Amino acid sequence: MTNTAANSDNSKNFINTDRPWKEMLSGSVASITLTFVIVIALGLILVGPRFLSFSNVSIMGNYLIIPLVVGAFAGFALLSGVVDLSIGSMVGFSTALMALLLNQDWGIMSAGLVTLVFCMFFGGINAICIVGFGAGPIPTTLGMLTALRGITWLICGPSYSITAFNLKLFTIVNHRFLGIPSFFLVGLLLTLIITLIVSKSRVGRHIKAVGGDEQAAERAGISVKGVRVLALILSALGAGIGGIIMVAQITSATRMAGFGLEFEVYAALMIGGYSILRGGVGNPLGGALGILVVGALGNVIDLTASSSYYTNIIVGILLLSAVYLDRLRGGDSYD
Amino acid sequence: MRLEHAIKPESSMSTLLWLRFRAFSAPIFLLTVWLLLIIATAIYRPDFISYQTLLAVVFTMSIVGVLAIGQALVTISGGFLDLSQPSCLIFASFVSVKLSEAGMPFIIVILGAIITGVIVGAINALIIVLARLNPIIVTLATNFIGLAVLFLLFRAAEVPIGSEIHTFGRAYFLGLPATWWPMLILIFIVGLLIHQTRYGRQTIAVGGNLYAAQTRGISLKKTRFLIFSIAGGFVGFAAILFCSASGPFNSASANILQLNVIAAVILAGISLEGGRGHLWMLFLSVGLLSTVPTSLVFFGLSSDAQAIFQGLILVLAVTFDGYRSRKITL
Numbered sequence: 298m299t300n301t302a303a304n305s306d307n308s309k310n311f312i313n314t315d316r317p318w319k320e321m322l323s324g325s326v327a328s329i330t331l332t333f334v335i336v337i338a339l340g341l342i343l344v345g346p347r348f349l350s351f352s353n354v355s356i357m358g359n360y361l362i363i364p365l366v367v368g369a370f371a372g373f374a375l376l377s378g379v380v381d382l383s384i385g386s387m388v389g390f391s392t393a394l395m396a397l398l399l400n401q402d403w404g405i406m407s408a409g410l411v412t413l414v415f416c417m418f419f420g421g422i423n424a425i426c427i428v429g430f431g432a433g434p435i436p437t438t439l440g441m442l443t444a445l446r447g448i449t450w451l452i453c454g455p456s457y458s459i460t461a462f463n464l465k466l467f468t469i470v471n472h473r474f475l476g477i478p479s480f481f482l483v484g485l486l487l488t489l490i491i492t493l494i495v496s497k498s499r500v501g502r503h504i505k506a507v508g509g510d511e512q513a514a515e516r517a518g519i520s521v522k523g524v525r526v527l528a529l530i531l532s533a534l535g536a537g538i539g540g541i542i543m544v545a546q547i548t549s550a551t552r553m554a555g556f557g558l559e560f561e562v563y564a565a566l567m568i569g570g571y572s573i574l575r576g577g578v579g580n581p582l583g584g585a586l587g588i589l590v591v592g593a594l595g596n597v598i599d600l601t602a603s604s605s606y607y608t609n610i611i612v613g614i615l616l617l618s619a620v621y622l623d624r625l626r627g628g629d630s631y632d
Numbered sequence: 633m634r635l636e637h638a639i640k641p642e643s644s645m646s647t648l649l650w651l652r653f654r655a656f657s658a659p660i661f662l663l664t665v666w667l668l669l670i671i672a673t674a675i676y677r678p679d680f681i682s683y684q685t686l687l688a689v690v691f692t693m694s695i696v697g698v699l700a701i702g703q704a705l706v707t708i709s710g711g712f713l714d715l716s717q718p719s720c721l722i723f724a725s726f727v728s729v730k731l732s733e734a735g736m737p738f739i740i741v742i743l744g745a746i747i748t749g750v751i752v753g754a755i756n757a758l759i760i761v762l763a764r765l766n767p768i769i770v771t772l773a774t775n776f777i778g779l780a781v782l783f784l785l786f787r788a789a790e791v792p793i794g795s796e797i798h799t800f801g802r803a804y805f806l807g808l809p810a811t812w813w814p815m816l817i818l819i820f821i822v823g824l825l826i827h828q829t830r831y832g833r834q835t836i837a838v839g840g841n842l843y844a845a846q847t848r849g850i851s852l853k854k855t856r857f858l859i860f861s862i863a864g865g866f867v868g869f870a871a872i873l874f875c876s877a878s879g880p881f882n883s884a885s886a887n888i889l890q891l892n893v894i895a896a897v898i899l900a901g902i903s904l905e906g907g908r909g910h911l912w913m914l915f916l917s918v919g920l921l922s923t924v925p926t927s928l929v930f931f932g933l934s935s936d937a938q939a940i941f942q943g944l945i946l947v948l949a950v951t952f953d954g955y956r957s958r959k960i961t962l
Contacts, residue, residue, distance in 0.1 A: 431954035
């Protein structure tokens with residue numbers, strides 16, 4: 298479905314995304330920055346000053362750690378032109394395995410490492426099917442989403458949950474810096490680092506090049522397959538880390554851990570300027586802002602005591618408008 | 633360059649034989665896998681071959697089959713996937729429950745569900761055609777919105793016991809559930825219409841080669857609008873089969889069906905690239921996929937393992953589809 302208009306826009310995007318800070322004011326990140334400011338203003342009007350109080354920001358922060366980390370890594374796959382829908386169940390699988398290992402008196406390091414290796418293994422299966430055999434990323438990872446959910450259920454067993462309280466892990470994740478969860482700050486720092494990697498480093502440019510124009514990247518001597526395999530494994534790794542953080546936060550694993558997270562994260566990333574069907578567009582800064590917007594919206598709706606399902610309706614409408622705006626800028630046209 | 637690839641120097645006889653074989657290889661392959669699954673389960677547990685098993689399989693087939701017709705129409709016309717089927721199905725079920733609670737005759741209830749489906753499909757189609765956005769993202773978003781609206785609308789609903797729709801869900805015809813026959817007839821008729829009529833072939837042409845179809849004067853917008861609305865109508869009809877036979881349902885009850893439907897379409901050889909595949913194959917793929925859960929139960933595996941198998945089947949089917957076309961499509 299790529300036409301010449303989309304291609305010319307891609308080349309324009311390459312130039313722009315090399316300066317993420319400047320793009321905050323002019324390019325695709327501008328609209329999400331504006332949306333973010335509007336949502337904060339809305340929060341202050343509807344909820345009052347306590348919306349930005351330390352306690353409320355730390356509640357939001359605690360909740361947003363996992364989407365931020367998962368979204369930052371999933372962004373790699375989107376940029377390289379493949380989408381990994383399996384991240385929701387991957388988070389669930391990671392919590393279940395981590396909790397199981399901790400329950401059997403494994404150390405934090407060894408349990409975490411084994412969990413992450415298993416996650417990357419499943420990410421590798423995604424990569425073999427998609428990159429090796431040319432399967433469509435959406436149905437493949439949708440299948441993996443269901444399969445991993447089944448594995449999570451098997452691990453959780455008949456009691457439907459595994460309790461795994463590890464004081465050391467609990468203290469690390471719940472550490473606060475100036476009243477705000479340190480891990481939330483780490484998540485934001487991670488976003489900045491990944492933004493720099495994507496915009497300034499050679500690897501980042503290769504990833505964007507592969508997503509933007511596969512053939513051009515191939516001719517420029519970039520290994521398209523290698524980059525996509527790496528991106529899919531990184532996306533699984535991010536979900537694995539998200540799962541470990543979840544075990545630390547809620548000290549247990551449940552059957553439904555991470556359920557529906559993939560839609561939440563990808564809706565937020567698309568609102569933030571990524572595209573799940575077209576690689577090479579978007580930037581991690583915009584994606585993180587998208588996640589913050591959705592998180593803040595949910596928080597406003599929770600505090601004004603309406604049903605949290607209103608959040609989904611607003612997020613869905615935001616998603617459609619974001620994609621439409623992207624199309625008007627010359628993106629993804631379906632005709 | 634392209635031309636050299638297209639015309640391979642092969643002897644016409646062997647090409648012809650190969651084409652003949654390819655045309656029949658997919659149904660034979662599906663049928664073989666289906667039979668192997670049945671034979672393997674029957675050897676492990678001879679009591680698998682029973683009327684009860686047949687009923688269980690046939691029962692699952694009917695809802696997935698009708699949904700798969702809608703999905704296949706969207707896919708074959710180049711619309712990739714309709715991810716809004718779960719919310720559409722529940723919405724139409726809710727409407728038919730309300731209609732039958734109001735004491736409407738069965739035919740009105742059926743029409744109400746179908747019209748609801750058509751309206752939901754038309755809303756999707758309007759957004760897709762007017763905003764020129766990709767159907768996957770549009771239907772993802774409308775499903776998200778739809779499920780939330782449905783949750784706010786009701787918590788649980790059930791067709792009134794003793795109503796005509798309730799009786800229909802438990803009726804039998806020629807020894808098989810009455811809900812199964814409409815599925816069989818619809819797959820046959822829609823397959824006949826789409827492959828044998830001019831409009832049907834135009835739809836396939838839009839999915840296969842957009843620009844060629846356009847130069848022949850086929851209106852893309854009209855075709856797409858019609859296809860998404862018709863596909864919605866099939867979801868609406870599936871809702872009748874769904875709510876008549878299932879007990880109480882809530883807004884999330886149909887989410888598990890989505891994966892089976894997509895897997896059935898891809899297994900049937902209806903490529904996600906559009907323009908390729910045959911609708912009659914749906915009967916085999918839906919049959920195979922509906923046998924899997926029952927046979928897993930006979931192998932003594934829990935419902936947790938069923939999710940793993942369903943996921944793996946989809947992954948394998950897509951991988952096979954990708955291997956045949958060797959191209960990243962979505």
